[in-house]
Amino acid sequence: MKTYLITGGAGFIGTNLAHYLIEQGDKVIVVDDLSAGKQERLPKDVTFHKLDVCDTKALAEVCKGVDVIVHLAALPRVQFSIEQPFAAQKVNVDGTLSVLEAARQAKVPRVIFAASSSAYGDQEELPLSETLPPQPKSPYALHKLMGEHLMKLWHELHGIETVSLRFFNIYGPHMDPDGAYALVVGKFLKMRKEGAPLTITGDGEQTRDFTHVNDLNRAIELAALSDSVGTGEVLNVGAGNDITINRVAELIGGPTEYIPPRIEPRYTRADISRIKAALGWEPEINFDDGLAALKKEWGI
Numbered sequence: 001m002k003t004y005l006i007t008g009g010a011g012f013i014g015t016n017l018a019h020y021l022i023e024q025g026d027k028v029i030v031v032d033d034l035s036a037g038k039q040e041r042l043p044k045d046v047t048f049h050k051l052d053v054c055d056t057k058a059l060a061e062v063c064k065g066v067d068v069i070v071h072l073a074a075l076p077r078v079q080f081s082i083e084q085p086f087a088a089q090k091v092n093v094d095g096t097l098s099v100l101e102a103a104r105q106a107k108v109p110r111v112i113f114a115a116s117s118s119a120y121g122d123q124e125e126l127p128l129s130e131t132l133p134p135q136p137k138s139p140y141a142l143h144k145l146m147g148e149h150l151m152k153l154w155h156e157l158h159g160i161e162t163v164s165l166r167f168f169n170i171y172g173p174h175m176d177p178d179g180a181y182a183l184v185v186g187k188f189l190k191m192r193k194e195g196a197p198l199t200i201t202g203d204g205e206q207t208r209d210f211t212h213v214n215d216l217n218r219a220i221e222l223a224a225l226s227d228s229v230g231t232g233e234v235l236n237v238g239a240g241n242d243i244t245i246n247r248v249a250e251l252i253g254g255p256t257e258y259i260p261p262r263i264e265p266r267y268t269r270a271d272i273s274r275i276k277a278a279l280g281w282e283p284e285i286n287f288d289d290g291l292a293a294l295k296k297e298w299g300i
Helices: 012-023 056-063 078-083 085-106 139-158 184-194 213-225 245-252 273-279 287-298
Strands: 003-007 027-032 047-050 068-071 110-116 161-167 169-171 198-201 210-212 231-237 256-259
Touching: 003 012, 012 027, 012 213, 027 056, 056 085, 068 085, 068 213, 078 085, 078 139, 085 110, 085 139, 110 139, 110 213, 139 161, 139 231, 161 213, 169 184, 169 213, 169 287, 184 198, 184 245, 184 287, 198 245, 210 213, 210 287, 213 231, 213 273, 231 273, 245 287
Parallel strands: 003 027, 003 068, 027 047, 068 110, 110 161, 161 231, 169 210, 198 256
Antiparallel strands: none
16 A cells, blocks of 8 residues: 555546545545645545645645655646746746655655646657657646656655656546636537537647546556656656547537637657556557547436
8 A cells, every 4th residue: 555645636637546546545645726626526535635736845744654746736738828827837837846845855755747748849750759859839838848857857866756757638537628728528528518519729630649547547556656667757648549629529429610729739649668668558448438438427
């Protein structure tokens, strides 16, 4: 049994991870300021602290006795970071530094960081390999890239075992369909449920590597437990697919409408050879099957 602390643990990914780890018999502590998360979705066995991750002193107290921190807390999404750059940087960069310092002060052995495939930006080749030079196209992408460097540096300076997992487009239960920055699968499901047309940005031919949250849970657990990582490695976590937004809309069904494009990478598809070699991880859930299960859950 391990003791995990999940920052941002009342959000979509954190909620799924908390349920998964509790089912494995682990102890889970969740830290969240509830600016976006929902405490009621968490398992009853979780220890919850309403806390700002930038409060390093308070966070260090909560971190005492923890084996692994999974740092998910962020103000996510590309468009938000463009429109609100100071607010995004405070949480995404200062918050990451605060987590690392709290880990150092509390002597937490390992930190897993939720990095992002957005760090790649637009690349001329696919699949996207960790060896490609990052080309962030937004403050959010830059923040996540800075977080990777902080993870590597705090390992080198202080000996904390760190791993940065570059999440691709994660979907699954507990997705938040509301707000301007909601993930496309959740937004489309809500629109379909309400009988509204699915709004597609640009021509809809942009592709994303949609990865089920249950596959992500296993990747995080392996990164937390494996002796083969811990020196600041950067590993892709993706399904290795490239599905157009038009295809997502087709699978969900219903009428569509197109709106002007926004600033975002055109194509993504993960090269997952490195994480396979390092952790023995590979995805198990096909996108069509995962989406079909979500549609059933939504009554669609």
